Amino acid sequence: MHNTWPGDLRLPELTVSTPPLEQALPVGPDYFAESILTGRPYPLKALITEGNPLISSANTNKVRAAFKKLDFYVYTGLFMEEAAYYADVILPVTSGLELDGVYMRRDDRAIRWQHAAVPRVGQSKPDWEIWIDLAHAFGRRDRKKPTSYWTDAFPQSWKDYSKLWAEFVKHTPAMGGMTQERMDARAEPLRWPCPSPSHPGVSTLYLDHPSWYEAAAALGAPGKRFLTPSGNVEIFTPELDRKLAASGHRALPVFYTHPEVTGANPTIAYEPGFVTNPVNPQAVTHKVRLGVPGSDAVHRDFPLMGMTGRPSVVHFASVTHWTPTGEQLNGIRLVQVHPDTARRFGIGDRDTVVVESPRGKVTGTALFWPAIRPDTIFVPNTFGPAQQVGDQFGDPRYEAANGLVDDGLYDNLSGQQAYKCFACRISKA
Incomplete structure (x- = not known):
């Protein structure tokens, strides 16, 4: 996508050892309800949310049933929205008008540094301060690991967004030119990637232009226009086909649609078990069968x-x-x-x-x-x-x-x- 970051954002490497990561729920914002209600792929009993799943998630009645079954729920938000009424703890957050930090226009990747227009209200906190405080609270109560296990990964200094942003810029080469000082001094925003203080920012991702090739080098793909193994647009490769086949997909698409589309069209069916998601390997997913004959019975x-x-x-x-x-x-x-x-x-x-x-x-x-x-x-x-x-x-x-x-x-x-x-x-x- 034109507004999707093509690399990753990095913070300093952790200095403490961490346990092996277990695979997470299937990606997407809505599978948590299935996990709460059925225990698949593992039972989810407590939840902290940013946002309002009772409006944004699919199948609201199912999501409502999941909230009722939770053992513990923390709502973070600006207002008493629908989800807040199911919460055991409500943590008020600050609005964008009360924050110093970066602001991005989603349509063109343009980032500017904005300053708080008004003071914070009451005890409200930005999202990142809530997570830092939570980590330090775990550190005080953890009887198995030293306090530093938590506090070193989430230092209190990062509550100052200027310092947190500086760490991102320092450790993410393709953002090296997007410092607070540079953005503050500009009348116009900067477009990422922007790897150096002299870089103008990339106007169009993957453009055949020196500004993009400099960014591609910072993203670990020197000399490449496209961030693929070959440097070309890759629609089909045997490796990609094998990678996707484990989930039921192929590199060349097979036509299918949702079973509730009008008409009897080829559709999709799910296998009961889980496999590793080939696109997001940190998570599991269902394997699918594509092109299954559809029915117009519904x-x-x-x-x-x-x-x-x-x-x-x-x-x-x-x-x-x-x-x-x-x-x-x-x-x-x-x-x-x-x-x-x-x-x-x-x-x-x-x-x-x-x-x-x-x-x-x-x-x-x-x-x-x-x-x-x-x-x-x-x-x-x-x-x-x-x-x-x-x-x-x-x-x-x-x-x-x-x-x-x-x-x-x-x-x-x-x-x-x-x-x-x-x-x-x-x-x-």
């Missing part, structure tokens, strides 16, 4: 295909829950539906509707949208049932749209969920 009761997403570019489901602008733009859930489809189900434009999938149902307001496919509807995420600013505008408190989404057929390499595909039906409320 569409007998749920004849349409739905997808979820942001209602507007300003909405990311956290801070925008609590801003008047976000509320005005996204406060009403407008369910996009083709006029012919709506009339087929007796629905008028701006009618209150219920959208139901095999996993749950949500409400919204029908918005006739001639450009959408007649077999498809769009359900925006909008806000969750714990939001409060909408009350001032008279907006409804909606159910989480991701309660409609299936979590069982995630992409076994990336962990991505099928937020853009679920069988559903729509009716007038």
Whole structure:
């Protein structure tokens, strides 16, 4: 991806010995619920989260059941969002306006140094301070390892973000030019990679230009335009094919789609056991079989295909829950539906509707949208049932749209969920 860091970020090597790492849950943000509820691949009993899984994760009802089963849960966040009500401990965090640090525009990799605009509120802390304090608390209570096992890995000095950032820059060659001092002195941000103080920052990743080749050398690929063994774009190699085959994939793609896509299409099936994820070997994953004959049986009761997403570019489901602008733009859930489809189900434009999938149902307001496919509807995420600013505008408190989404057929390499595909039906409320 154009905005994905092509290397790694490094801190100083640990000076203490650490136990061998066990393989983690399948990658992606949502498999934790499966582990809590079933114990596969191992039981998860305690959780600390950043964010709000009861809005962002697929299959909200399943996630809610998982939160109820946890032995211990710590919520870190700005507001009393849905997940906070299940917490044993709530740790308030600071907002971006209260922090010194780096800020990145996701669309073009541009980073600038920003200074806190307002003081912190109450006892709130940035995320990194919470983790440093947690490590030091473990160090005071650990009876098997010396305190330094924890404290040396998370020094108190890193609570000063300037010092933490300086360590990243010092130990990550491709970031060598992105010092706080340089960013502070610039009117325009810097684009990473940026390996030296004289480097202008890479405008376009993998561009045939000296600025990229200097960055590639810092990333451990001197003289290469692309960070592959051959230095070329690699679509197929025997090595890549063997690597992916262990998970059920091949280097050359096989067409398949989600089983809830309308029509009987080739689909996917999961093997019961786990294998090492070839793309993320620190984690396990399910092996899959691709091209399995599909069935349209689910569409007998749920004849349409739905997808979820942001209602507007300003909405990311956290801070925008609590801003008047976000509320005005996204406060009403407008369910996009083709006029012919709506009339087929007796629905008028701006009618209150219920959208139901095999996993749950949500409400919204029908918005006739001639450009959408007649077999498809769009359900925006909008806000969750714990939001409060909408009350001032008279907006409804909606159910989480991701309660409609299936979590069982995630992409076994990336962990991505099928937020853009679920069988559903729509009716007038």
